[in-house]
Amino acid sequence: MLDMIAFDADDTLWHNESRYLEAKDRFKQLLSTYHSPGWGENRLDETEIQNIRSYGYGIKSFTLSMIETAIELTDGQITARDIEEILGLGKRMLEAEVQLFEHVEETLAKLARDYPLMLITKGDLFEQQRKIERSGLAQYFRHIEVVGEKTGASYRVLLEKHHVEPHRFLMVGNSMRSDILPVLEIGGRAVYIPYQHTWLHEQVSTDETQQHEYVELEDLGQLPELVARLGKQ
Numbered sequence: 001m002l003d004m005i006a007f008d009a010d011d012t013l014w015h016n017e018s019r020y021l022e023a024k025d026r027f028k029q030l031l032s033t034y035h036s037p038g039w040g041e042n043r044l045d046e047t048e049i050q051n052i053r054s055y056g057y058g059i060k061s062f063t064l065s066m067i068e069t070a071i072e073l074t075d076g077q078i079t080a081r082d083i084e085e086i087l088g089l090g091k092r093m094l095e096a097e098v099q100l101f102e103h104v105e106e107t108l109a110k111l112a113r114d115y116p117l118m119l120i121t122k123g124d125l126f127e128q129q130r131k132i133e134r135s136g137l138a139q140y141f142r143h144i145e146v147v148g149e150k151t152g153a154s155y156r157v158l159l160e161k162h163h164v165e166p167h168r169f170l171m172v173g174n175s176m177r178s179d180i181l182p183v184l185e186i187g188g189r190a191v192y193i194p195y196q197h198t199w200l201h202e203q204v205s206t207d208e209t210q211q212h213e214y215v216e217l218e219d220l221g222q223l224p225e226l227v228a229r230l231g232k233q
């Protein structure tokens with residue numbers, strides 16, 4: 001039996017990482033006038049991950065990381081005009097339409113009839129709230145939670161807050177590190193729906209995943225059938 005079904009948002013309900021990859025490509029093109037392409041290829045990813053501690057997640061942090069990397073890789077030679085371009089990349093990401101995956105709306109509509117649904121996303125509150133609003137999906141969720149990090153401890157706090165027993169809780173998401181492993185760790189259930197791109201920070205080794213049991217689906221359209229099965233157990 002399930003008392004609550006929770007969903008991750010970015011790259012589970014709508015496209016996210018592909019936006020970052022597009023911006024990273026444009027960033028590389030911009031810097032290619034300063035040095036040969038390929039140079040410093042991974043520097044942006046490294047800076048971005050290091051900066052989580054200072055800025056947290058999201059597009060604003062990513063924009064600051066692009067500027068920091070550009071200054072570093074050009075040895076301070078980047079022009080104010082090019083920094084303006086970088087700021088523009090970030091702003092365009094913030095203003096972009098939310099692009100839902102296939103089957104998302106019908107699946108949420110179907111499940112919301114029988115179960116309380118919760119959205120659990122991590123990141124910048126303002127950014128995430130704006131995406132949720134633009135997605136048109138808020139109506140299907142009884143609870144929406146934006147957390148700083150998704151760890152066993154943070155899931156435990158959420159479940160206590162909403163009076164849900166871990167074994168009657170199902171989390172659906174695209175990130176093994178944030179949506180699946182911490183939920184299994186506290187005795188919850190998890191459905192993994194991989195997305196074609198996984199940000200370096202969210203990647204985990206196969207060793208970490210092999211010790212745990214979760215269900216993997218290809219897309220959200222397969223979820224109602226699985227929930228119907230789990231609901232009878």
Ligand SMILES: [Mg+2]
Nearest residue numbers: 008010011174
């Ligand atoms: Mg995600």
